[in-house]
């Protein structure tokens with residue numbers, strides 16, 4: 118075993134950074150948008166702090182952009198900017214390529230090209246790591262370079278290095294959290310101000326907390342990429358974000374958040390993965406979270422990741438999941454680790470090199486309590502009928518209430534909290550009830566998270 122590890126080290130993916138004495142550590146930057154600019158600014162502001170810690174000056178040698186004439190948030194020498202990727206990737210003086218351009222392509226090709234010529238890579242790109250992490254890590258291993266991606270999950274919140282280094286002695290059975298600040302802001306405003314999802318989204322866009330095209334955030338794709346990376350780190354399983362169980366927040370109504378509050382819950386977009394009986398279940402979904410739990414208190418644009426470990430117990434990592442300065446903090450930590458040759462013991466590395474370590478199950482087959490909001494015909498025994506029909510499909514309920522619907526004397530709203538059941542069974546029951554006319558409309562179905 119030790120021989121194997123020594124061989125892996127000799128093969129070099131943890132090879133310390135080597136440079137001529139007296140030379141600066143040169144960074145080739147791919148992208149100078151929000152994050153790239155934040156990184157340049159932070160490196161500039163932290164020169165005095167970083168130089169003694171790294172052992173030499175850290176400087177940005179070249180920066181790839183699309184448009185040389187675009188105004189930048191921080192003044193850099195014109196000669197630093199280029200639109201030719203080879204100026205960065207083939208520059209023998211560039212030691213570390215920092216990829217902060219985003220998107221899947223051509224970022225992937227540039228990362229692979231950098232690895233191919235023996236450069237270390239630091240990236241903030243969740244899409245590329247989630248979808249191509251296995252290949253990237255295998256190639257990095259082959260070429261004896263490091264690829265680091267702390268900034269790709271939860272921005273400024275350190276989670277990748279803690280999972281791989283500080284918690285390396287632990288068995289982790291579950292990891293869950295809020296990894297998308299935009300949706301957390303929207304849900305917080307819906308809860309606090311009684312806004313509908315669209316109204317809260319428009320406010321988030323006005324304040325710069327949401328992109329002009331927010332589809333990836335509200336649809337849960339962004340969170341799924343981050344969860345995919347966490348799953349690989351914790352369980353050695355690469356689950357493609359696009360194949361993951363994923364439900365965004367766009368189907369949530371103000372009424373769902375009102376119901377949650379009345380029942381003692383907050384609503385959060387959860388990214389959750391757990392291992393049960395050797396099978397890994399992962400998914401992104403709006404969840405009812407018990408009001409008193411730590412994760413329910415995480416409001417606004419903040420992120421939080423909760424980890425269940427056997428030795429260290431439950432841990433909560435929380436803070437700013439995006440923004441130029443928090444993301445620069447994570448990028449610089451990775452840059453310093455690479456410069457100092459600091460190694461991470463990576464399950465992801467093992468997963469990348471030796472294949473999947475665990476089976477993957479369908480989230481719909483993992484039992485949980487569920488919240489159901491339904492519209493049914495207003496007739497005698499409506500609650501009893503809904504509960505009986507759910508029970509016919511093996512879904513028992515612990516609570517049910519009905520409410521008159523404004524502007525309708527023929528329909529009522531029924532809210533049900535189920536006992537533990539598979540989502541698949543709940544969905545089967547609801548579609549049978551709709552077919553039989555017992556349910557006119559399914560307002561929403563949300564998973565209820567266990568209190569921790």
Ligand SMILES: NC(=O)c1ccc[n+]([C@@H]2O[C@H](COP(=O)([O-])OP(=O)(O)OC[C@H]3O[C@@H](n4cnc5c(N)ncnc54)[C@H](OP(=O)(O)O)[C@@H]3O)[C@@H](O)[C@H]2O)c1
Pocket residue numbers: 147148149150151152153181182183184185187216217218219220222223241242243244268269272438439440441444
């Ligand atoms: N924003 C955050 O708070 C945050 C937090 C954590 C992680 N991230 C991740 O960090 C990455 C960058 O995000 P960002 O918000 O900084 O993006 P951004 O503001 O859109 O900046 C992208 C930069 O990359 C350049 N670029 C894009 N495609 C290019 C191409 N094909 N060739 C050359 N240059 C190209 C752009 O050049 P021009 O300026 O000339 O257009 C721009 O400078 C993404 O992967 C994102 O998911 C972002």
